[in-house]
Amino acid sequence: MTPVGGTSSVTLSEESAVTEAVEKALPSVVAIVSEEGRLIAGEDGQPSSLGSGVIIDERGYIVTNEHVVRNAVRLTVTLHNGEEREATLVGHDWPFTDLAVLKIAQGGLMPLPLGDSDALVPGQRVIAVGNPLHDFRSSVTVGVASGVQRRWRRDGIFMEDLIQTDAAVNPGNSGGALINVLGQMVGMPTSVVRFDNGREVEGIAFAISSKTIEQVAGEIIEKGKVTRAYLGVSHIDLTPEIAAARGLTVQRGAWISSVGDDTPADRAGIEVDDIILAMGEYEITADVLFLNVLMRLQPDETVPVVLSRDGKEFTLDVTPIQRPQRS
16 A cells, blocks of 8 residues: 555655746737727727747747747737837748747846657646636646547648647637646647537547647748748639539539639649549548648649549649638
8 A cells, every 4th residue: 555645745746847837838828819800090909819839938938839929910929027018920831830929128037948749648647827818827737648649620621730638728728838847848729629520528628749740930030031932822622512502413522612822723724623533642531631631742843733623534744832821
């Protein structure tokens, strides 16, 4: 039988590790107010998004979720000490990852070090730090890494290399920090599963891995953008149900709903109602969507694109360009 004193000692040690980790992380986690709307004659925009962010560089760079700052005309960051600073959007990685980087004036900032998300194992304790509902600033919830290298479909793409956690995550936590007991950022809360096929779900949240954050945020800080391929089409990922509703014989691939003028797709001869079946060496399937394939391609590299048109398959050579940055 384990002595009572031994159990108490372990518990106190675990609690101490958590409180020390939180103490290290709190000064690096900020609140973000995003206002959208057109600013005319001094009129303010309307608050559209309230979320969290994390200082990752003493020069004033903050990483957050793209959906927190989408369509913003004004961004305000509140530091842990209550000070407010105006922020500018450096760049984002929509629609491929839900990441964006902001910049505020430097001075008195404490960056949060990134940990190794690849070293996380299921059952390991993790802590979510953020601003749920915006009113409860610097809130802390504790859980475990329920799973690693998860995939979750969102906004037409399978987000990859996600950390699943049961730490409570609520609106406003988006863009905050998921830390380990060393006070290192191993992830960023980005999605919560509330319902699945009509069933209520509890205790499933996803965080973007620090590995992805380091790669994407690092490129945005260095170049103001992420290297991503662009064809210039709008599409719908086909399922058997969608194909049947549209009277299509092809049940997989990306059905093209529009083609931009003078875009790579237009110049290559891709047309509305074409169905893209493969690009380069990658087939488009229910498990590998159009955007997941596109993010594996490189701008300015010509690739064969397999299409179906009027029931016939053929191949065109297409040269993607660098994806324009949506402001």
